Amino acid sequence: MSPAQHTLLAAGEASQHRPLIITLFAVFVAATLVITVWAGRQTKDAADFYAGGRQFTGFQNGLAVSGDYMSAASFLGIAGAIALFGYDGFLYSIGFLVAWLVALLLVAEPLRNSGRYTMGDVLAYRMRQRPVRTAAGTSTIVVSIFYLLAQMAGAGVLVSLLLGITSDGGKIGIVALVGVLMIVYVTIGGMKGTTWVQMVKAVLLIAGALLLTFLVLLKFHFNVSDLLGSAADNSGKGAAFLEPGLKYGATGTTKLDFISLGIALVLGTAGLPHILIRFYTVPTAKAARKSVIWAIGLIGAFYLMTLALGFGAAALIKPDEIIASNKAGNTAAPLLALHLGGVDSNWGAILLATISAVAFATILAVVAGLTLASSSSFAHDIYANVIRKGQATEKQEIGAARWATVGIGAVSIVLGALARDLNVAGLVALAFAVAASANLPTILYSLFWKRFTTSGALWSIYGGLVTAVGLVLFSPVVSGKPTSMFPDVDFHWFPLENPGIISIPVGFLLGILGTYLSKEEPDAGKYAELEVRSLTGTGAH
């Protein structure tokens, strides 16, 4: 039997158990809707809607941060990348993890101390409000939409395997369903509901990964060396599978692409708006620190488990079968569950359904966080402070946030449908590159550089944003390759898939240039306020 037939069989087997899978999905959705309605009833003012009332503990928020961060890219994307490219897939998780140190040492606590609801609060603190808030809002929405796209693509892919839906219409329908659910979570539950959904999801995801890791290791009698050896043999690539280079080592260009990716990953996290706003949900900077420490522990442990999942999939499933199921490897983890339980057994189907429900939960929790970040920024930065110049009431502001949620949901449904065949880890890496280019330089300069001015902030945010997005637009991600978003046309001239190596230095450099080339004087009094508040927590909301 050819591997492709085998997969069809596996998918057929799964679709026989469609009622079970749909039941598990429905149970999760129902539970989260109950949480959402409950949280919605407790959401009275802006601090509730944007920051969940700031009453979560460091541990609770650490769990929610993990739930917000460990996306479909981590679970499906990294496991798939390891299953197909071996060691090179592991490189993602290292960058994703080390990046948390930037957030811990430089960003989380100052942000918590000096901001209220959005990233823009800190970026605009010492600057002219309207232009900087407009810029911060724009880059928040762009970064979040890139990230949303990746999650939507993951949802479409997952369900096509699970329910045996192979038609494009079916996949697009699933993307639309995810979009509608996230709109419901955010408009009704606000930050409180989103946080609880993320905590529940983090627990489910870690439990699911633990179960699969245990089953994989059990199969190899807890001998990691045997697991790696079988993965290398079964992959057909031998020892090279365990060494760097299968995905990125082909040519000088791909090696450069890898460096670019590495820089984007390590500098991106501390510039992701949906992560940053999570630090407003705890009462103090100390609790924000504690959240990051918990997140580092949980996320690190999870990535170590993805090693077992990825290499386990490589060892137990023929590579052709993984590719036949999804070109980019995104379904390797659910397929692994099926194989661990037994392809033709009920256990296989139950395990597949469980892991798929976990992945579905993962996607829903992350998209809710992303939508909340972008609609908060629209309402608080752009609507309240720019359009209404600070004259809007809290009620009007939250109303604007709810409408923005609907709009952003609609946009991401359309884009997600277009992106359904791209590797989700690769797409998320682009969001990291944009965040590191447009947001991180201004965050760091604002907090630590006395001389920094409004012009510097605007040059850096817009310059980093335009450079990063522009390079992606003219990269092989969008056109010119069979794996591109538009494979039939070719207008690419930038050779790398990840723009970070150019756009991040450009973002940092433009911040300096914009500051020195304008005649504007920095506002020394405002910097004194920001610096003292950010380090001491004086007057923290």
Next chain:
Amino acid sequence: MATETPPPSNTQAQLPSTEEFVTVQESAEFGELRRSHRSFAFPLTIGFIAWYLLYVLLSNYADDFMGTQVVGNINVALVLGLAQFLTTFLIAWWYSRHAAAKLDPKAEAIKTRMEGGA
């Protein structure tokens, strides 16, 4: 819901004036807090980014070295990758100790005085 500290009220006291902030910013006490934070966080950030980039470059350009077997099928690449995990955990732990011992008491003292005296 349990909280670690009482939640701050949404209707808080008036923020100290800009002049007060400038005075504190120029004070020796705040200078020391700033130095304790920066002299720890800045070099460490440069250090772990350099260590991470070294790892990225080795993965790219030192195939033979990275492929060297250590034990069984476990090679240098995997060991170095796991070492990145380990150093991340260690730095997080180290920073939280430093912050609790050197930063929190100073920050707390300044905050209490500014909010109390406002």
